[in-house]
Amino acid sequence: MARSNSRPLSPHLTIWKWGPAMAVSIMHRVTGNGLATAGALGLIWWLMAAATGPEAYATFVKCATSPIGYLVMIGLSWFFFQHLFSGLRHFVLDMGAGYELRNNKMWSIATFVASLLVTGFVWLTIFGKAL
Amino acid sequence: MGNGTGIGRVRGLGSARHGAHHWLAQRYTAVGNLLLTLWLLFSLLSLPGLDYESVVGWIANPVVAVPLMLMVVSIFMHLRLGMQVMLEDYVHDKGLAFFSMLVLNFYAFGGAAAGVFAIAKIAFIGVVKP
Numbered sequence: 607m608a609r610s611n612s613r614p615l616s617p618h619l620t621i622w623k624w625g626p627a628m629a630v631s632i633m634h635r636v637t638g639n640g641l642a643t644a645g646a647l648g649l650i651w652w653l654m655a656a657a658t659g660p661e662a663y664a665t666f667v668k669c670a671t672s673p674i675g676y677l678v679m680i681g682l683s684w685f686f687f688q689h690l691f692s693g694l695r696h697f698v699l700d701m702g703a704g705y706e707l708r709n710n711k712m713w714s715i716a717t718f719v720a721s722l723l724v725t726g727f728v729w730l731t732i733f734g735k736a737l
Numbered sequence: 738m739g740n741g742t743g744i745g746r747v748r749g750l751g752s753a754r755h756g757a758h759h760w761l762a763q764r765y766t767a768v769g770n771l772l773l774t775l776w777l778l779f780s781l782l783s784l785p786g787l788d789y790e791s792v793v794g795w796i797a798n799p800v801v802a803v804p805l806m807l808m809v810v811s812i813f814m815h816l817r818l819g820m821q822v823m824l825e826d827y828v829h830d831k832g833l834a835f836f837s838m839l840v841l842n843f844y845a846f847g848g849a850a851a852g853v854f855a856i857a858k859i860a861f862i863g864v865v866k867p
Contacts, residue, residue: 635823638816638819638820639819639820641816646812646813646816649812649852650848650852653796653809653851653855653856653859654851654855656789656796656855656859657855657856657859659865663789663792663793664789686774690771694771696767697764700764728778728782731782732782
């Protein structure tokens with residue numbers, strides 16, 4: 607799109623003071639695209655490995671349970687829950703609710719708290735079972 | 738068909754009544770993803786193990802294979818819509834935008850096909866003996 611330099615732009619990211627609503631909004635995009643690439647490819651790898659046979663599945667498990675594999679899986683699981691809770695917030699906002707400043711700020715922060723708590727709970731369950 | 742003023746263009750083309758389609762499809766698939774991924778998560782956590790035989794034996798069950806296929810399709814539809822919006826926002830060059838949409842569509846349809854095929858193979862053949 608051709609843009610005339612003589613016309614002013616509306617204020618953009620650089621001018622605003624950062625707040626929880628902005629953070630949860632950009633994190634929705636970051637987590638969504640992270641899941642869409644790394645997460646979806648990991649899912650397809652897992653399914654393809656299971657469909658191919660025991661050796662392919664063993665290779666997948668070896669990679670997934672390496673230190674880097676755990677780091678990626680824990681990161682992706684946090685991305686998943688952040689995107690999930692942020693998505694639930696979107697459903698509420700879509701209905702036209704939750705725009706009051708105090709409520710909006712509180713629920714924005716709540717998505718981060720919930721995603722971290724649930725991610726921690728899931729991995730404690732997994733590691734607890736392994737012990 | 739007006740192509741002079743803005744109002745002329747609007748009067749010429751009018752609304753196709755598809756304005757909300759992308760937005761709604763993003764929500765429909767979001768609900769699908771929400772239900773199906775949580776089902777997968779709880780199922781995996783309650784499996785006795787995540788070794789080859791447990792996982793393949795579980796997926797081979799028809800009441801597992803079908804929702805798992807639906808999950809893969811819902812996920813790839815959702816990510817196609819979501820990544821499309823991201824690319825529209827950040828890729829400004831017209832040629833590159835076209836190319837990125839091409840790649841995105843290949844990725845989304847290819848990924849969904851690969852996932853559905855893998856699940857179908859497991860469902861029809863089951864555990865492969867080495």
